[in-house]
Amino acid sequence: MREKEQSTIKTNKKEESLKYILASDIGSTTTKTRLFTKINGQWRYMVSGESPTTVEAPYENVIIGLKNAVREIEELTGLEILSDESTIIKMHLNGTPARGVDFFCTTSSAGGGLQMMVGGVIKTITAESAQKAALGAGAIVMDTIAIDDGKADYEKIEKIRLLRPDMILLAGGTDGGTTELVMEIAEIITAAEPKARLGANYDLPLIFAGNKEVRPMIANLMGDKFALSFVDNLRPILEVENIEPARSSIHELFMEHVMSHAPGYQELMKLTDLDIMPTPAGEGIAMQLIASIERKNIIGVGLGGATTNVYSIFDGRFVRSVSANLGMSYSICNVMKETGVKNIMRWVPFDIDEDALVDTMMNKMIRPTTIPFTLKSLLLEHAIAREAIKLGLEHHKTLASRLKGMKTRQKMIGDIMELTLKETYIDMMNCDIIVGTGGLLSHAPNRAQSLLIMIDAFQPEGITKLYQDSVFMMPHLGVLSTVYPKIAWNIFDKDCLVRLGSVIAPVGTAKQGEHVVNITLVMPNNIIFEKEIQFGEIIRVPLPEGLKAKAVISPESNFNIGNGPGMKLETTIEGGVVGVVIDVRGRPLILSENSDWKRTLVKWFNSLNVYPIDFINEL
C-alpha cells in the first residue's frame, strides 16, 4: 500500500509548459537547492547550490540561506532566478527563458523539523500505533507516554513539562473500550500544561485519535487548553491499525500551526508552489517510488546531521522511523554515547587514542558544518556512520513489527501488559534493495565508500542491490512527485539513483580461511568469472551499471544464499558503478578486537579499492 501524501498545489501549470523547476531542502545544517530542466525533451537534473541554513540566530530567517543557495545556482548557470527584491522569480508562460523558474517546492527539517510527543494507554499497543502515525508523517517523536511506560505520574508530568513539542498525538482505547485509562493519560497531559516549542502565543495542537466514545470528555477536559482536533481511532479494534487519518491531520496541522510560526516560513510559504513538506516525508515518498516501480522489498536510510531516518517497504507495507538523536553532526556525540567508543574504533584502521577520538567528535558537534578535510577524519566519520545506521536499523525494527495486542481480549491492564508479541518482520534475506541518502553518503568521495558503509551497517543477506542518491535530491524529488510524478521519476531514474551494484552475501559463519562458496559469473561478453571463496574475504568484480551477469552460487552446507543451507542458487546479478561485491565475511559479521584487526580492515578496504591504497597502506 503506497502512502498517500496530501499536497496543496498553488498553481495549475501543465507539464508541457514548464522549463525550469527549482526544489530545495532546508536541512538542519545546509540548505540544498537543485535545479531541474528539460534537456532534449527529457527532464534532467541540472545543477546544485548549497549554503548554511539560516534558521538560527543571528539570522533567524530561512530565506537568507535559501537565497544564498539559489545564488550559487545563478553563478553556475548564468540564469537569473532571484528578482531585485530577492524573491524567487516565477516565469510566466510567455516569459523570457533565461529568467526565473516555473515551479518551486521545498522540504524542510530546519530547526529540528516537526517534533511531536505521543501518548496512548498501552505502550506496545495504542502508544506504539501513535508513534507509527507520527513517524509516518515525518515527525521526530520526542517522547512516548503510556500508562505502563514505567514512569510514575509525577515523572511523566516532569517530562512533559520539560518538552516543548510542536504537537501532541493522543491515542488510547478501542472504540467502546476503556474510558478510564484514556482519561487518566489525558488528565496527566492536561495537568502538565505543555507549551508549544515555537512560542507561547498560540495553543499547542493536540490530535485525539483514541476511543471515539471518550471524545466529549476529552473536549471538556482539554478543549480550552489545546488546539484540539479529533480523528478516527488509530486502533478502532485491536486487530486493526488505522494510521492514515491521524497522519493526514498531522500534516495539516504542521502547515497551519508549526510552519507558520517558524522563522522565515511565512515568507517561504508564499514563495512555494506546493505545501512545505517535512524532509523525512519527502524522502519516504521517494523510497516508496522505488519500491513501487521495482516491485521489490526495500530498506532505505537517510543519514542526516541531526537524525537518522530508516524506511522499509516490505510486501507493500511502508514503515518509517526517525531516530531523533542519531546523526553525523549535531548528534554525532549521541551516536558515540549510544554505541560506545570501542564499537566505533573497530571500524578505524589506524591508531587513535580514545581521548583524541572523543575530542574530534565533540568538535564536530559544536561546529556541525565542518567537513572532513583529511583522509583520517573521513575514515573516522565513516566509522561513526556505520554505527549510526546500525542503531537506526535497530530502532526501525522495533516499529516494523507485527501488530501487537491482537490475540487477546481486553480485560485487566495487567493482562495486556503481559503481551509478548514483539518481533520484527524485517528479514535481510528478503530485502531486495538497500538505498542510501543524506549528506555523508551522497557526498562520499568514492561510491565504493558509501556501498561498503551500507553493507557493514545493514549486513545484507543473500543477493541484494544497493542504490544511492547521487547528490542528495531524494526529498526534493519526493515532494515534486506529488504533483509531477512523471517528471520526478525521469530525473530520479536518470540522475538521482546511482546503481552502486549488487552484493552476494552467504549467511553463516566459519573459521578464517575455510572454504565457503563457489561462484561463477557469466558476464555479458561471455567472459566467465569463476572463484572459490574462503571465509573472511570480500571481493569486487567489475560489472558496469545497466549490465547483468548470470550467476551460479554454490555454498557449503553451513551457508545459505537464499535457497536454504548448502543449496545452490542460479540467478541474474545486476551491475553498478562499483560492480558486484562478494562478501564472505559471515553473517552476522563479527568484528574482532585482536591486534591483527586493523590489518583485516585495511585488507577489506583495499580489496574494494575504497580509499586511496597508498594512503591506507601507510597507516
Next chain:
Amino acid sequence: MEITKDNLEKESSEKAFGYTPGLLVKKEALVRKTRLLPLPGDVLVEKGEKVDFETSVARTVIPGKPLFVKAADILGIKNEDLPPFMVKHVGDTIEKEEIIAKYTPFFGLIKKFVKSPANGVIESISDATGDIVIREPPVSVHVKAYIPGRTIEIIPRMGVIIETHASFIQGIFGIGGERHGELVMAVESIDDELTEEKICSNHKGKILVGGSQITLNALRKAEKQDVCGIIVGGVRGTVLENFLGYKLGVAITGYEDINTTLIVTEGFGKMNMSKSSFNLLKEFEGCEVAINGATQIRAGVIRPEIIIPQEKYFSGVGEMSSQGMRPGALVRITSDPYFGKIGEVINLPVNLQEIETKSKVRVVEVKTDGGNIIVPRANIEIVES
C-alpha cells in the same frame, strides 16, 4: 545585543555565498540583553532605569506541580462514586496530611481516608478515573538584570531589554548558567594549562582565566573552592565527561547542577586561547564581569558569553554587525590539520577544488604564519573583532 538581521540580510544580498558566522571578540560593543519571564507576570523596573547585575527586573509565579491521588482506589469505591465522598472540593486550599475524602461504610465500622500528600489546592476531581489532582503552591520566579546598564524597553508583562556598553567575547561551548564575579588571570600565557596548583582559596567567587586547557583536578578543585567561573581555550572531552559524571549526547547545556560555570573559547582538546580573547580578558583583569555557559548548537543557536561592562561610553559604536567572508577577513580554521590557526582570507576561488579526501569542494585560500594554505570554506570561521 544581536547581530542585526537588517545588516545580515543586506550583506547576504551583496555576497555570493553564505558562511558560518564566527565567534565575536569585541572590545567596544553595545550589548543588549532581553530578559524574559517564562510566563506573563510583573515588570519591576521602569524604562530608562539603571540596573545592576542582581537587580530583579521582573517576577511571576509559575503554577506548582500537579500531584495525582488515586482516591477511588484508596477508598475502594467505583470511580464514578467518588464525588459524594469528597470532604474537600475543587478550589479548596488544603494542607499536607489533611483529609480530603473519606468513606465510612458499615455504620462507621470501617473508616477509609484519603489524605493530601502536600500543601496546595484541589484542582480537579475526576469521576472518570477516580483521581484527584492537587496543585502544589505556586513558585515565585524572579528574573535578574544579569548585566548592569539601563532598561531601554519594557515588554509588558514579560520583561525588559537592557543595554550596556561592554567588551564582549563569545565562547564556543560552555556548561553552567549565568554568574558574575571579578576577573582573575590564573595563567600567564595562552598556552599555559590551568592546573589545580594555580587555584587557591582566594579565588572563591572569582572568574578565572586559563590558557590552553584545564585539567580534571583543577575543575574539581575550582568547584570545591566555589570559584564562580572559568574561561579557558580548550578542555578534553573526557575531562568534561568525568567532571559532569555523564556523557554529552548533544550540545544543549546551561542547566547543569554545578557551582562553577565553564566557558571554552576554542574547542575540545588542548587549544591555545586566541590572543585577541586572552589579551582582552587580561586588559580588564579585576573588573566585575557577567558570564553564561549556556550553549545550544541546534534550533536557535546559543553560544556562551563573557560580558565586561564598561563605565565609559563608546561613541560611534552601533549594534554589532558581521564582517562577512571576503578577502582581508580574519578567519580561524576549524578542522585538522590546521585546527585553531588564524589567518587572513586572500582568495575565494569560485570553482570546486579537490582536497585530500578526493572530495571536490568550495575552498578558501588563507595566509597564515606558516604560509598560504587552502582549506574548505566550510572549515573556517570569521574572527569577528
